[in-house]
Amino acid sequence: MATVQDIEIRDSAARTAAAVEALEDIQGEKMVLNMGPSHPATHGVLRIVLELDGELVTKAEPDVGFLHRGDEKIAENMTYTQFIPYTDRLDYLAPLANNVAYALAVEKLLGIHDKLPPRCQYIRVMCAELARISSHLLGLGAFAMDMGAVTVFLLTFTEREKIYNLCESLTGARFTTSYTRIGGVSRDLPPGWADQCRKFLKEVIVNINESETLLTRNRIWVDRIRDLAVISKQDAIDYGLSGPNLRGSGVEYDLQKNQPYLCYKDLDFDIAVGATGDCYDRYLVRMEEMRQSVRIVHQCLEKIPGGADNKTKEPINVDDGKIVLPSKQKVLSSMEELIHQFMLVTEGVNCPPGETYFGHENPKGELGFYIHSKGGGVPYRMKIRSPSFVNLSIIPKIFPGCMLSDTVAILGSLDFVMGECDR
């Protein structure tokens, strides 16, 4: 006669809890594990000193600064325009968004940030949104790869390559774009760019859908990151998180909506907000943000004043010879423009004394520039509020209690970049 035997299979979360309970009686020795600065999952040069009790993390101490270049010091010693290339190297996964953020910050000091020509505003919004898609694609790809899903990484990198091609034809550089200027952008959309961009937007949606089918309902993916490193709404605000990490915790705050700049007021888009604030929510928020970005770029391509090839000759720079460089032909033929060119190149854009802070909704969060000016073409002090720096400061709070292998997932879900964190 056959006998029936019960076999107890407990889920992994319960196993962890049971293991912790069992451990309480055994006073084991704690181990200190050094993770990074050169570790594939720390996406750059983040070092974390972990204190482990078996496989459980009991304490985590992040150590940043390995990529510190003194950008704030450098900014004090050059004109506003000269600093633009340095902004490429802050969040080097979204240089276009940094360019836009910096230009807007200086323009706010000049008092022209809401008087930019409409065409310039639309071009800048498209830049910022393409940068967002690019950054989130990389963040997602690297996150998935760290979890063992290498396919997603290959898929997202195919799309990123197309964004780089778009950047190349728009700005002349694939990576270090330096596209914006104080008061405008360096060049107009090249012929055929709009069509190339539309083609890309169609393809990227297919790709996002494909990545989503690979992950969103994948049992392994969901089990590993759901309910992991939950950040409550209160903690998210208290720790100053911003961007998808703040919204993943259920705080409906997006600078594009709450403090609209450029032409975001005229565009139709939604903010993605998470419910519980775990890694899975942060992943979902980023997925949705990519779709919203695609939506925004589509609208910009439709609405851009002058159309794709600018038949009506809409300006892309503010009409002020003291802010924007004149055309080369005018420099060579007219005295006034020659003087303007000379002053702008040698002295820089003459900013009024005063102080402004401008926060831009970057892919990683709020990239803010606080500029303290005493007049003239050089800032007296410029503070860069980098989202990654602030987002990483929550690590000592959320790491303890998770397993060692979960740390990789949490880092992936926080999506930081060290170039910006360390400045």
Next chain:
Amino acid sequence: MLNLDSANQLKAKFGDLISETVEFRGEVTVKIADAEQIAEVCEFAKTKLGFNYLADISSIDNYGEDPRWTVVYHLRAIGNGSEIRLKTDVNEEKSELPTLLGVWATANWHEREIYDMMGIRFHGHPDLRRILMWEGYPYFPLRKDFPLAGKPTNVPDVAFTKVTPLEGGPFVTLPSSGDAVSREPRVRTPEE
């Protein structure tokens, strides 16, 4: 208008402690006369005026002036979107003010960064260590009297720094026949 209202409420509550209110490009800056009371002002702003989000803390070196340091706080109310900037001066002999760690947890790293870069200390901060530079680095690099080219240091087995060649760099310089380090605008002593 919302921003000015908040400034007025602060003025009504703290009176003479709020020494000046400036509006520039729609941003309101409020100066706190006594740095020792910054934590109380922030606590009030957070609990009573709804400024629940500390966006940033930065510091300014007013080299050659007294008081030398200015610490700048950017407060934001996520609920209604109003923003306010609080400033407070600290003199060089003291170089110390209370921490805001009890009000916002995010102040932790911001204050460590200011200590690291400017050398301003925050009393009450439980873990005031260097954050971007390494432990044992002897200077405060964002001070105006620290040269752009850097200073040589050597902490054996940890790290070292050398003076950087600046010739040909994109930096603003003063007209002079000296070398790049002495043509840097900031090397001027205040009397000149």
